[in-house]
Amino acid sequence: MAGVSILVAGAVLADPRQDFLAAESALKRGDRGEFARLSETLKEYPLYPYLRFAELTRDLGQAPDADVESFLNDYPDTQLEQRLRLAYLARLAEAGRWRDYARIYRPGDSMARRCLYLRALIETGRLAETRGDLDRVWGFAGSRPSECDPLFAAWRDAGWLTTDRIRHRLNLTMEAGNTGLVRYLSRMLPETDRDWPRQWLELDANPERLLDADWTPAADGHGVSVLAHGIVRLNAVSTGKAMRAIERWRGKLDTDPARARAAYVAVGRALAERGDRLGLLYWDRLVETPSNQAGQALRLRSAVALGAWDWVAKWVSRMPESQAKRDRWLYWKARADERLGLTEMAREGYREAARERSLWGFLAADRIGASYNLAHRPTPAEPERIRRIVLSFTYRRLVELHRLGRETDLRREWRVFTRGMEPADLMAAAFVADVRGWHDQAIFTLARTGYWDDLELRFPLRYRERILDESWQIGIQPDWVFAILRQESVFARTVASPVGAVGLMQLMPETAREVAASLDLEAPSRWDLVDPALNIVLGSSYLASMRDRFGHPALATAAYNAGPHRVMRWLPRHCTDADVWILGIPFAETRGYVERVLTYRVIYAARLGAEGLRASDLLPPVPDESLWRDQTGGRQASSR
Incomplete structure (x- = not known):
C-alpha cells in the first residue's frame, strides 16, 4: 500500500493547467504573442512538450531544422518525439536530403522507412552497409512498398540479386499464390530458367491442363511445387478433378512430400467441409509443427464437426506443446477419448485440461466435478520499482493527460514508456496503472509479463x-x-x-x-x-x-x-x-x-x-x- 500513497502525491495546481489550455487555444487562433507568453511560464509543467510539438507541427514544412532536431534531442523516447521524427523523415525524403535522412532515422517496424534509410545509405556512397539487409528485405513472399524499388535496382546493378535469390523469392511467392509477383519475378530469371514459372502460371490460369494427356511437369526440380499449385487451383474448380489429378501424379508428388502437402491438404479440407470423412485421410498428410497451428486447428474443427473422434484423438496427441493446445485442445482430446469409450484416459485428460483458466478448462472441470482454477494471487510488484515509476517525469505527464481527459495521448505515452521494460518493471507499471484506474493499460502491461493470476487487476469491477x-x-x-x-x-x-x-x-x-x-x-x-x-x-x-x-x-x-x-x-x-x-x-x-x-x-x-x-x-x-x-x-x- 506504500506504493498507492505515492500515486496520489504531488498534485499539480490548477492554474498551470488552465494556462496550458489557454496556450493551446491561442495557437489555434493564431495569436502567437499570447502563445509565446503563456508557454514561457509553463516550461516546468509536465505537458510543456505538447505545446512545443503543437507549434512545430502547425506548419512543419516551415519549421527550422534546428528547432525540430532540438525537440528530438530534448524529449527522447516519448511518443511526441516518435511522431515528430516520422513527420520529419517524410519531409527529408521528399526533399531528397539523404544524408540527413540517414542521420535522423531510427529502426522501427515500417518497411517503407527502412527502404528509404537503405536508399539514403546508397545515395551517400554507403552501398556496402546495406548488404546485411539484403535477404531480409528481398526474401519476402509479398510485394514490397514502392520505396524499396530503387534499393532493388541498386542491388541488381551491384550483382547481388543472384539467380538463386530470385529463385528463392519465387518459391516463397508461389507458395503464397501471388500471381502478379510470380509473373514479375520470372522475368528476372535467365531465359533458360523460366520453364517452371511459365508452367506455374499456366496452371494458375488453367489448372485442368493437369489432366491433359500431353501435359508433363518440367524436369527441373520444381515439378512438384508446380503440380501442387495446379491441384490446389483445380480443387477450387472441382474437388473430384483434383482427386483424379492426385491419382495421376501420385508417383511424382511422393518424390517430394513436403511440397506436395498443399495439394493433399486442399483436397482433404474440401471433402471434409462437405461432410465426407475421406477428406480426413487426405488431410492427415499435414505435418504438425509449431508454425502451422492454424492449419491444425482448422483440421481438428472439421473432425469434431464430423464426429470423427478417432481422428481428433490422434491429431491432438500429435500436436506440439503450445498454449493453444493446453487452453483448448486437451479438452477436445478428452472429449474424443470419452466418446471412444476410453473412460479413464478421458478423466485424466479432463483433469489436465481443468488446470487452465479458459472456457475449455472450465468445461473440463465440469465433466469431472472439479473446482475451477480461480485462485487470485496479487501481482508481486516491488515497492522500489513502483516508487521509481511514480517519481518519473513521464508519470507526471501521464497524470496530467489523464486529468485533461487526453486518453489517446495517455495510451501513446504509456506504450512508449513501458516499451523495453523488463518483467519486474512491467509488473510495477501494471500495478501503478491499475491504481490510477487506467485498467486497459494495466491489463495489457501485465499480460506482457505472462503473469495471469492477478484476477482483481485483470478483471476490474469499474462501474x-x-x-x-x-x-x-x-x-x-x-x-x-x-x-x-x-x-x-x-x-x-x-x-x-x-x-x-x-x-x-x-x-x-x-x-x-x-x-x-x-x-x-x-x-x-x-x-x-x-x-x-x-x-x-x-x-x-x-x-x-x-x-x-x-x-x-x-x-x-x-x-x-x-x-x-x-x-x-x-x-x-x-x-x-x-x-x-x-x-x-x-x-x-x-x-x-x-x-x-x-x-x-x-x-x-x-x-x-x-x-x-x-x-x-x-x-x-x-x-x-x-x-x-x-x-x-x-x-x-x-x-x-
Missing part, C-alpha cells in the same frame, strides 16, 4: 454500481455485461474500433440509435456514446435483446459480435452440443470472442460473489434451425 443497477432494471446477468465490456473495450471509455464502434461496450452508432429509440431516448451522437452511463444502458439493452431473440448465451454473445443475421446462418440443422457449435463458428474472431466472453462470465460471477456459476450451466444444447426459421433480419452491434 460496478451502475452495471448492477442497469442489469437489475434490464433483467440481465451483471457478469455477462462485465464480460462483454471487458472483451470489447477493456474499460477504455473513449476507444473506437476501425469499423466505427464506440465506447465501453463498443456500440455501432446505428445500433445505438435503434436501441435508444426502443427505450424512448434521444438518438445519441458518437460523442454521446463515450459517456459510460449511456453506453452501458444501450449496450446492456442490446445484449438483452440478443438474449431474448436467441434464448442461448453462446448464440446471443456471437450475435453481439458478428450480428444476428450471421448467427441465423450459423444455426445447426440438428440439435448440437453447445461446445461443438462454438468450435464450429466460421469466423475466427467471433469464435474467440464467444470463448473469451463465456470465460470472463465465470470469472466475473466469482468476482461478484456468485461463485456457483458453472460454464456448463450457460451452455445447453443448441436447438436446430427450425426453432428460428421464421425469424429474419436483426440489428447489428460491434463487428470488431
Whole structure:
C-alpha cells in the first residue's frame, strides 16, 4: 500500500493547467504573442512538450531544422518525439536530403522507412552497409512498398540479386499464390530458367491442363511445387478433378512430400467441409509443427464437426506443446477419448485440461466435478520499482493527460514508456496503472509479463454500481455485461474500433440509435456514446435483446459480435452440443470472442460473489434451425 500513497502525491495546481489550455487555444487562433507568453511560464509543467510539438507541427514544412532536431534531442523516447521524427523523415525524403535522412532515422517496424534509410545509405556512397539487409528485405513472399524499388535496382546493378535469390523469392511467392509477383519475378530469371514459372502460371490460369494427356511437369526440380499449385487451383474448380489429378501424379508428388502437402491438404479440407470423412485421410498428410497451428486447428474443427473422434484423438496427441493446445485442445482430446469409450484416459485428460483458466478448462472441470482454477494471487510488484515509476517525469505527464481527459495521448505515452521494460518493471507499471484506474493499460502491461493470476487487476469491477443497477432494471446477468465490456473495450471509455464502434461496450452508432429509440431516448451522437452511463444502458439493452431473440448465451454473445443475421446462418440443422457449435463458428474472431466472453462470465460471477456459476450451466444444447426459421433480419452491434 506504500506504493498507492505515492500515486496520489504531488498534485499539480490548477492554474498551470488552465494556462496550458489557454496556450493551446491561442495557437489555434493564431495569436502567437499570447502563445509565446503563456508557454514561457509553463516550461516546468509536465505537458510543456505538447505545446512545443503543437507549434512545430502547425506548419512543419516551415519549421527550422534546428528547432525540430532540438525537440528530438530534448524529449527522447516519448511518443511526441516518435511522431515528430516520422513527420520529419517524410519531409527529408521528399526533399531528397539523404544524408540527413540517414542521420535522423531510427529502426522501427515500417518497411517503407527502412527502404528509404537503405536508399539514403546508397545515395551517400554507403552501398556496402546495406548488404546485411539484403535477404531480409528481398526474401519476402509479398510485394514490397514502392520505396524499396530503387534499393532493388541498386542491388541488381551491384550483382547481388543472384539467380538463386530470385529463385528463392519465387518459391516463397508461389507458395503464397501471388500471381502478379510470380509473373514479375520470372522475368528476372535467365531465359533458360523460366520453364517452371511459365508452367506455374499456366496452371494458375488453367489448372485442368493437369489432366491433359500431353501435359508433363518440367524436369527441373520444381515439378512438384508446380503440380501442387495446379491441384490446389483445380480443387477450387472441382474437388473430384483434383482427386483424379492426385491419382495421376501420385508417383511424382511422393518424390517430394513436403511440397506436395498443399495439394493433399486442399483436397482433404474440401471433402471434409462437405461432410465426407475421406477428406480426413487426405488431410492427415499435414505435418504438425509449431508454425502451422492454424492449419491444425482448422483440421481438428472439421473432425469434431464430423464426429470423427478417432481422428481428433490422434491429431491432438500429435500436436506440439503450445498454449493453444493446453487452453483448448486437451479438452477436445478428452472429449474424443470419452466418446471412444476410453473412460479413464478421458478423466485424466479432463483433469489436465481443468488446470487452465479458459472456457475449455472450465468445461473440463465440469465433466469431472472439479473446482475451477480461480485462485487470485496479487501481482508481486516491488515497492522500489513502483516508487521509481511514480517519481518519473513521464508519470507526471501521464497524470496530467489523464486529468485533461487526453486518453489517446495517455495510451501513446504509456506504450512508449513501458516499451523495453523488463518483467519486474512491467509488473510495477501494471500495478501503478491499475491504481490510477487506467485498467486497459494495466491489463495489457501485465499480460506482457505472462503473469495471469492477478484476477482483481485483470478483471476490474469499474462501474460496478451502475452495471448492477442497469442489469437489475434490464433483467440481465451483471457478469455477462462485465464480460462483454471487458472483451470489447477493456474499460477504455473513449476507444473506437476501425469499423466505427464506440465506447465501453463498443456500440455501432446505428445500433445505438435503434436501441435508444426502443427505450424512448434521444438518438445519441458518437460523442454521446463515450459517456459510460449511456453506453452501458444501450449496450446492456442490446445484449438483452440478443438474449431474448436467441434464448442461448453462446448464440446471443456471437450475435453481439458478428450480428444476428450471421448467427441465423450459423444455426445447426440438428440439435448440437453447445461446445461443438462454438468450435464450429466460421469466423475466427467471433469464435474467440464467444470463448473469451463465456470465460470472463465465470470469472466475473466469482468476482461478484456468485461463485456457483458453472460454464456448463450457460451452455445447453443448441436447438436446430427450425426453432428460428421464421425469424429474419436483426440489428447489428460491434463487428470488431
